[in-house]
Amino acid sequence: MTVSEEEDNKCDRVMARRFVIRQEAPVERHHLSIDYAKELNEQQYAAATAQGGPQLVVAGAGTGKTRTLVYRVAYLVETGAPPEQIVLLTFTRRAAAEMLSRASALLDGRCRRVRGGTFHSFCLGILRQHAGRLDYPNNFTILDASDSADVIDVIRSGLNLRLDRKRFPRKRTIQSIFSSVRNRDMSMEDFVEARYPQFLEFVEVFEQLGAGYERYKQDHGLMDYDDLLIKTLRLFSEHDDVRRSVATECRHVLVDEYQDTNRTQALLVERFSSVHGNVMVVGDDAQSIYRFRGADIRNILSFPEMFPGTQVLKLEHNYRSTQRILDLANLLISRARNKFDKRLFTERGLGETPVLVHATDSRFESRFVSQMILTLREEGVPLSEMAVLFRNGFNSYDLEVELNHRGIPFVKYGGLKLSEAAHIKDLLAYLKVVENPMDGVAWNRILQLLEGIGPKTAHQLISWIESASDRAFEIDESRFSPRYIEELKRMFAMLRYIRSADVPITEQVEVAVAYYEPVLRRVYYEDYPKRIQDLEHFVGLAEGFSDRAQLLSSMALDPIELTALDTETEVDDEPPLVLSTIHSAKGLEYRNVFLIRALDGVLPSSYSIGDADALDEELRLLYVAVTRAADQLFISYPSVQYRRSDGQYFTSPSRFLVDISEELLEPGSIVEESPDQTSDDRDETARAFRGLPSPSDSSS
DNA sequence: ACAAGCAGTTTTTTT
DNA sequence: AACTGCTTGT
Numbered sequence: 001m002t003v004s005e006e007e008d009n010k011c012d013r014v015m016a017r018r019f020v021i022r023q024e025a026p027v028e029r030h031h032l033s034i035d036y037a038k039e040l041n042e043q044q045y046a047a048a049t050a051q052g053g054p055q056l057v058v059a060g061a062g063t064g065k066t067r068t069l070v071y072r073v074a075y076l077v078e079t080g081a082p083p084e085q086i087v088l089l090t091f092t093r094r095a096a097a098e099m100l101s102r103a104s105a106l107l108d109g110r111c112r113r114v115r116g117g118t119f120h121s122f123c124l125g126i127l128r129q130h131a132g133r134l135d136y137p138n139n140f141t142i143l144d145a146s147d148s149a150d151v152i153d154v155i156r157s158g159l160n161l162r163l164d165r166k167r168f169p170r171k172r173t174i175q176s177i178f179s180s181v182r183n184r185d186m187s188m189e190d191f192v193e194a195r196y197p198q199f200l201e202f203v204e205v206f207e208q209l210g211a212g213y214e215r216y217k218q219d220h221g222l223m224d225y226d227d228l229l230i231k232t233l234r235l236f237s238e239h240d241d242v243r244r245s246v247a248t249e250c251r252h253v254l255v256d257e258y259q260d261t262n263r264t265q266a267l268l269v270e271r272f273s274s275v276h277g278n279v280m281v282v283g284d285d286a287q288s289i290y291r292f293r294g295a296d297i298r299n300i301l302s303f304p305e306m307f308p309g310t311q312v313l314k315l316e317h318n319y320r321s322t323q324r325i326l327d328l329a330n331l332l333i334s335r336a337r338n339k340f341d342k343r344l345f346t347e348r349g350l351g352e353t354p355v356l357v358h359a360t361d362s363r364f365e366s367r368f369v370s371q372m373i374l375t376l377r378e379e380g381v382p383l384s385e386m387a388v389l390f391r392n393g394f395n396s397y398d399l400e401v402e403l404n405h406r407g408i409p410f411v412k413y414g415g416l417k418l419s420e421a422a423h424i425k426d427l428l429a430y431l432k433v434v435e436n437p438m439d440g441v442a443w444n445r446i447l448q449l450l451e452g453i454g455p456k457t458a459h460q461l462i463s464w465i466e467s468a469s470d471r472a473f474e475i476d477e478s479r480f481s482p483r484y485i486e487e488l489k490r491m492f493a494m495l496r497y498i499r500s501a502d503v504p505i506t507e508q509v510e511v512a513v514a515y516y517e518p519v520l521r522r523v524y525y526e527d528y529p530k531r532i533q534d535l536e537h538f539v540g541l542a543e544g545f546s547d548r549a550q551l552l553s554s555m556a557l558d559p560i561e562l563t564a565l566d567t568e569t570e571v572d573d574e575p576p577l578v579l580s581t582i583h584s585a586k587g588l589e590y591r592n593v594f595l596i597r598a599l600d601g602v603l604p605s606s607y608s609i610g611d612a613d614a615l616d617e618e619l620r621l622l623y624v625a626v627t628r629a630a631d632q633l634f635i636s637y638p639s640v641q642y643r644r645s646d647g648q649y650f651t652s653p654s655r656f657l658v659d660i661s662e663e664l665l666e667p668g669s670i671v672e673e674s675p676d677q678t679s680d681d682r683d684e685t686a687r688a689f690r691g692l693p694s695p696s697d698s699s700s
Numbered sequence: 701a702c703a704a705g706c707a708g709t710t711t712t713t714t715t
Numbered sequence: 716a717a718c719t720g721c722t723t724g725t
Contacts, residue, residue: 092715120715145714170710170718225715293714392712414713422717454703557715583713605712621713 032078034106040064040071047280047313048072054273054307055280056258056300060344061329061627062320062589065282066099069256072280073103076252077110085251087272088116091260093558095587099256119265120225121557123232126246127223133239134231139549140221141436142556144419148213148224149175150441155212157455159205169199178210182226183262183294220438229264236271247275257587258283258303262294270306279307286333286342287624289583291617318344320589320630322351328633328664329626332656336623337616344627354626354633356598356657357668362638366402368670369594372634373408373577376592383409384575387590389582389625391603395596396579409574414581417559423520423531424538428555430512434499435548437473438466449519450491452484473499491515505551509542534562582625593629595622598637598654622656635665 037045044064047057048071059065069088077083090096096116103111115122124142131138143151149171156171169177173196181191188210189203199206217223223231236243253273255261258281261269273279283300291297304310318326326344333342359365373386390396393415403410418424426449432442440462447458468474473496475489494515498508513535520535521528541560545551578590582603597603603622608614626633637653652658657665 118715172718228715290714292712394711416716417714452703456702559715581713602712607712617713 032075034071034074034078036071036075040068041317043313043315043317044068044071047282047315048075050280050311050313052252052276052278054277054303054310055313056303056307056310057280057282057313057315058300058342059282059284059315060318060342061284061287061624062318062344062630063315064317064319065256065284065315066095066102066587068315069254069282070099070102070106072254073099073111073114074106077103077107077114081251083111083113084115085249086114087122087250087253088114089119089122089253089255089269090116091118091257091586093117093121095256118557119261119268120228121553123228123268124553124557126232126242127228127235130235130239130242133242134235135218136223136231137221137436139436140223141432141439141442142228142553143217143222143224143441144556144559145175145179145225146172146420146425147222147441148178150444151216151222152178152209152213154440154444155209155216159208159212168202169196174206174209177206178213179224179226180294181210182230183264184296185263216440220440221436222439222441226264229268233264233267233271243271244275247272251276251278253279255279255281256283257287259285259288259297259300260290260295261299263296263299264294266296266299266306284342286336286620287586287627289586289617289621289624291613316342316344318346319348321346321627322348322631324351324353324664325626325629325633328354328660329623331660331664332619332626333623335656336619337612352632353664353666354629354635355668356653356660356665357634357636357670358653359636359638359670361640362398362597363402364670365596365636365638366399368636369399369596369634370402370406370408372594373592374406381591382575383577385591386594387578387580387585387588387592387628388594388596389580389585389628390596391582391605391621392597393581395602399579399596403577409576410579411561411576412579413561414584415579416562418534418538418562419555419559421531421534421562423524424534426520427509427512427516427535427538428552430495430498430516431508431548431552434495434508435552440466446491449523450484450487451522452481452487457481457484505545505548506539506542508548509539509551513539582621585628586624589628589630591629591631593625593633595625595633595635596637598622598635598657599641600652600655603654604656619656622654 036049040048041064044067047055047068050072057065057068059068073086073088076086088096088099090099096118100111100114100116103114127134127136127140128138131140152174153171156168156174177188177192177196177199180186180195181188184191188206189200192199192203192206217227236246250272253269255269260283269279269281281300281303285297285300288295288297288300304312321329321344323346326346330343357365357368359368369388373383376386377383388396388399396412396415400410400412419428426445429442429445432439433446436442443462443465444458447453447461448455453461473492475485475492480488494511497503498511503511517532517535520531524531542551545554578585578588580588582595601609604615604618608618635657637651639651640648641651642648
């Protein structure tokens with residue numbers, strides 16, 4: 001590690017460093033097993049076979065971005081890059097896995113060893129190796145957003161704030177403020193002033209809380225999502241030898257969805273590629289939809305400045321959608337305040353005009369969607385080639401009931417995650433304290449599940465556990481109240497067993513579940529059967545992991561959708577219909593797309609009204625939804641909705657959709673045939689909906 | 701002093 | 716469904 005030192009001082013401005021890379025000798029085409037020029041269009045070919053150096057690929061929706069990246073990986077491997085030195089950073093684990101399996105299929109598995117994943121998981125791997133350099137134990141545990149909020153809550157109660165009846169923000173809000181500030185290079189004060197002016201008086205308290213939060217994590221071996229990125233960056237700047245050795249192993253860095261990276265991620269990309277200088281980022285400024293989480297559109301716009309010598313490539317030929325869908329998409333995006341001078345074109349033909357369907361209420365909307373889906377399936381469209389999209393996870397509850405009722409199998413992406421359900425969090429907490437006995441949040445959770453232990457006692461017990469870390473999991477009977485001592489002993493016995501060597505991970509989970517089940521029955525006496533089912537699924541899931549640490553980090557970084565489990569167990573041969581938030585549908589395509597709840601206040605979200613930038617992002621979100629559709633797009637909205645406070649109320653359709661000409665977006669209404677007109681009148685499904693009205697029946 | 705239970709409020713989007 | 720604040724019970 002001393003070798004590096006004399007060079008270090010010369011180049012402390014890492015950002016400006018430029019490396020000249022000798023280009024690899026051009027490879028003649030007949031040596032390659034894939035005919036890239038034939039498989040790709042001219043623009044895609046240029047991107048896939050580009051030589052080293054920084055490359056920015058601006059790719060509109062449906063222009064074969066994924067395909068290009070897949071061929072890029074194959075090309076790099078074929079032309080001699082060691083697969084394990086190619087790093088493919090994507091937005092979700094799912095995306096990485098899909099791309100790598102497609103690339104592997106092209107080259108008989110030779111791409112298997114390509115490293116791929118999210119920024120967070122890639123950084124986790126680096127940190128696990130070098131945590132010691134940051135005074136962290138290498139078995140540090142990861143806090144998800146609600147764990148962080150719990151830590152913040154602990155700090156807050158420790159601070160003994162005198163609030164004189166002023167409303168202090170909820171722990172969740174504070175957590176998101178902290179995260180936003182750290183992801184944005186902004187001062188706490190500026191951010192709070194801009195986003196939460198009502199809390200401006202608390203800025204000092206926030207600063208104090210934030211400092212306490214950082215200290216607590218450091219002292220207890222905990223990292224939150226932001227730490228995974230920020231601490232990696234810090235590791236690199238404080239230990240240049242680490243930066244160099246990591247970057248040496250990153251011969252080619254490929255980044256998907258670059259428009260949704262934040263400042264930290266952009267800096268990480270720069271560090272990763274700081275030895276070889278081969279970095280290709282792919283993105284579409286029109287599809288930037290993660291501003292709320294710190295994504296900075298300037299990353300993609302100023303990429304060429306950050307990486308001098310960047311070659312910019314564009315993909316504009318859309319292969320996904322028919323022209324009428326693109327016409328609508330182009331119109332929508334042209335109304336964004338920041339105009340994007342990109343116009344998608346297709347050779348797929350005109351196709352069907354997108355429809356805007358008005359439903360009287362959400363039940364009608366659900367019935368319309370289910371009925372159309374059944375009709376389309378009868379016409380030969382597989383369920384899995386159709387998707388229902390919506391703004392918020394809970395927008396599909398009505399529809400889910402209807403789909404269950406009709407026996408239509410579905411998976412939902414973007415709803416509640418398995419690891420976010422309270423009972424799974426409880427179970428994971430047992431494993432977490434065993435993995436990291438300093439994890440006070442996890443202790444707090446499981447201690448309060450015992451009868452007779454509330455916040456105060458839990459707090460005392462945790463202080464005792466922390467001070468006795470060497471004798472952790474042993475109990476000295478005399479110190480504890482007889483009210484809960486027996487329960488406590490039972491729990492510690494269970495934890496000691498899980499902790500003992502040579503217990504396979506599945507057995508650890510089984511033991512924890514066996515212990516936890518009676519607790520669950522008591523705490524969730526109202527709805528425990530469903531929760532017990534989830535636990536059983538979870539036991540099965542544990543089999544896929546080699547050890548506890550792996551299971552825990554995977555649960556934090558790659559959460560499993562709660563509903564995905566239900567459908568997995570059904571012995572349905574038919575791949576299910578997809579329900580998804582628009583965010584989770586990013587990068588995917590479907591033949592038929594239903595966008596439901598296209599209401600003002602939902603899409604655009606009521607939170608964005610009054611903020612021009614936020615509204616713009618909602619518009620891009622709509623653009624993303626529209627461009628998922630290949631063949632047909634149905635947008636629908638109910639004109640009456642419920643609200644707990646004032647019952648039913650009238651709604652208005654999304655402001656983005658009201659003034660669009662009927663040429664581009666055809667209005668439709670739902671007609672219910674009276675039951676006696678049909679042969680099978682008792683059957684609900686026999687009532688036909690006419691989703692696509694002929695011009696004559698638009699009388700209502 | 702602390703735990704537990706009840707009622708009313710509040711929910712974006714995600715690693 | 717989860718969180719907060721309030722009341723009651725030990």
